[in-house]
Amino acid sequence: MSHTPPRVLAFDVFGTVADWHTSVAQDIAQRIPGIDGAAFARDWRAGYKPAMARVASGELGWTRIDDLHRMILNDLLPRYDLADMPEAERRDLNRVWHRLAVWPDVARGLARLRSRFICTTLSNGNIGLLTKQARHAGIQWDCVLSAEVFGKYKPDPATYLGVADIFDVPAHQVMMVAAHQSDLDSAAALGLQTAYIERVNEFGADQPKDVSGNQANSFHAVGFNDLADQLGCTR
Amino acid sequence: MSHTPPRVLAFDVFGTVADWHTSVAQDIAQRIPGIDGAAFARDWRAGYKPAMARVASGELGWTRIDDLHRMILNDLLPRYDLADMPEAERRDLNRVWHRLAVWPDVARGLARLRSRFICTTLSNGNIGLLTKQARHAGIQWDCVLSAEVFGKYKPDPATYLGVADIFDVPAHQVMMVAAHQSDLDSAAALGLQTAYIERVNEFGADQPKDVSGNQANSFHAVGFNDLADQLGCTR
Numbered sequence: 001m002s003h004t005p006p007r008v009l010a011f012d013v014f015g016t017v018a019d020w021h022t023s024v025a026q027d028i029a030q031r032i033p034g035i036d037g038a039a040f041a042r043d044w045r046a047g048y049k050p051a052m053a054r055v056a057s058g059e060l061g062w063t064r065i066d067d068l069h070r071m072i073l074n075d076l077l078p079r080y081d082l083a084d085m086p087e088a089e090r091r092d093l094n095r096v097w098h099r100l101a102v103w104p105d106v107a108r109g110l111a112r113l114r115s116r117f118i119c120t121t122l123s124n125g126n127i128g129l130l131t132k133q134a135r136h137a138g139i140q141w142d143c144v145l146s147a148e149v150f151g152k153y154k155p156d157p158a159t160y161l162g163v164a165d166i167f168d169v170p171a172h173q174v175m176m177v178a179a180h181q182s183d184l185d186s187a188a189a190l191g192l193q194t195a196y197i198e199r200v201n202e203f204g205a206d207q208p209k210d211v212s213g214n215q216a217n218s219f220h221a222v223g224f225n226d227l228a229d230q231l232g233c234t235r
Numbered sequence: 236m237s238h239t240p241p242r243v244l245a246f247d248v249f250g251t252v253a254d255w256h257t258s259v260a261q262d263i264a265q266r267i268p269g270i271d272g273a274a275f276a277r278d279w280r281a282g283y284k285p286a287m288a289r290v291a292s293g294e295l296g297w298t299r300i301d302d303l304h305r306m307i308l309n310d311l312l313p314r315y316d317l318a319d320m321p322e323a324e325r326r327d328l329n330r331v332w333h334r335l336a337v338w339p340d341v342a343r344g345l346a347r348l349r350s351r352f353i354c355t356t357l358s359n360g361n362i363g364l365l366t367k368q369a370r371h372a373g374i375q376w377d378c379v380l381s382a383e384v385f386g387k388y389k390p391d392p393a394t395y396l397g398v399a400d401i402f403d404v405p406a407h408q409v410m411m412v413a414a415h416q417s418d419l420d421s422a423a424a425l426g427l428q429t430a431y432i433e434r435v436n437e438f439g440a441d442q443p444k445d446v447s448g449n450q451a452n453s454f455h456a457v458g459f460n461d462l463a464d465q466l467g468c469t470r
Binding site: 066118120126127128130131132134135140142143144145148149166167168 | 301353355361362363365366367369370375377378379380383384401402403
């Protein structure tokens with residue numbers, strides 16, 4: 001497959017940039033001695049797609065991820081015998097998604113990629129969350145785009161095509177960068193280029209995930225520095 | 236007046252961050268020997284508010300600043316005997332707004348302000364323009380917010396209040412930073428804090444503007460480093 005170089009890289013964030021599993025598991029484990037933090041993190045995250053589906057179906061009006069995270073958390077706490085967690089602590093715990101660490105290759109790899117390409121988020125996370133998470137992790141985007149800008153959650157075409165529209169380029173000059181093949185498949189179906197990033201420990205080191213990706217992706221990289229190498233960015 | 240510190244600084248861009256006059260005047264002067272670049276830049280900019288007013292009134296549907304700039308340019312060129320400028324050059328000239336230099340205090344002052352506050356644009360410029368301009372000038376935002384996100388141009392309240400909403404803070408925890416008193420007045424009426432920035436040469440050194448601002452502003456600064464000093468940012 002030959003590619004004209006993209007002009008814009010659009011990054012998925014949860015899992016691709018940010019190691020949500022480690023950050024959430026550690027946060028809850030520090031609060032609640034003896035809790036299975038890894039399981040709690042996975043259970044919280046597991047509520048994410050069903051919650052967005054309720055928005056996409058119209059059952060819920062437009063609802064930010066911050067608020068969806070909180071709804072999922074409220075349902076989850078009783079299952080961990082934490083139904084009595086006070087409101088202030090729930091609120092602080094919910095903001096753990098603003099404090100996610102990034103994978104070790106991200107800070108340098110992203111800086112290298114930004115030297116050649118416009119690098120924007122394209123996440124279902126809300127703008128405030130994404131902005132605060134980047135500040136917390138010490139990383140830098142050219143632009144923070146979110147489902148919130150388009151009023152639709154990925155995989156709605158309005159999100160992928162919205163990036164091309166905002167930067168006034170054809171879809172094939174945008175490359176979606178994600179650790180999730182389904183996200184890339186949705187982007188590719190609309191003509192975007194795709195880069196698969198291996199995040200074998202996205203769900204924790206005890207539950208390694210399949211990172212074979214799809215051979216049809218424009219690029220396949222073990223991390224952001226590998227992607228930067230493949231795209232010819234200076235070291 | 237005593238102030239609780241803001242959490243978010245929202246920056247006007249054209250004139251406040253970017254020295255549009257110098258950049259536009261130089262660009263056209265390099266293309267067209269003998270043209271009065273300073274006047275051309277001012278005439279182009281003078282079409283900006285009337286063009287946005289056509290959008291606000293509903294006469295035009297939502298139209299990006301890139302496209303409004305181009306409409307104004309098309310009207311302007313014949314007045315400078317440049318009606319025969321070819322399409323490709325018009326397109327490139329129109330993108331001068333993506334290549335605006337910033338005032339000398341901006342790069343360092345903004346970095347200092349970002350060390351304590353979330354710093355976002357709040358400009359009528361479109362997201363693509365603002366993103367490319369920041370890359371061109373080598374400056375860094377936490378987030379690029381634009382009228383384009385809200386579907387309304389400043390001074391529509393949806394823009395100012397939209398920043399507070401996105402960052403989930405009350406209006407008084409957002410501070411509008413601008414070199415234009417009218418922008419600050421609109422923000423203050425909605426409860427935002429305000430910082431007036433002196434840009435005496437916004438319209439060119441030959442046409443210094445009144446930079447007295449209004450005493451009711453929360454802050455009044457000669458530039459971004461002065462504002463950073465007043466806000467207690469480390470040097």
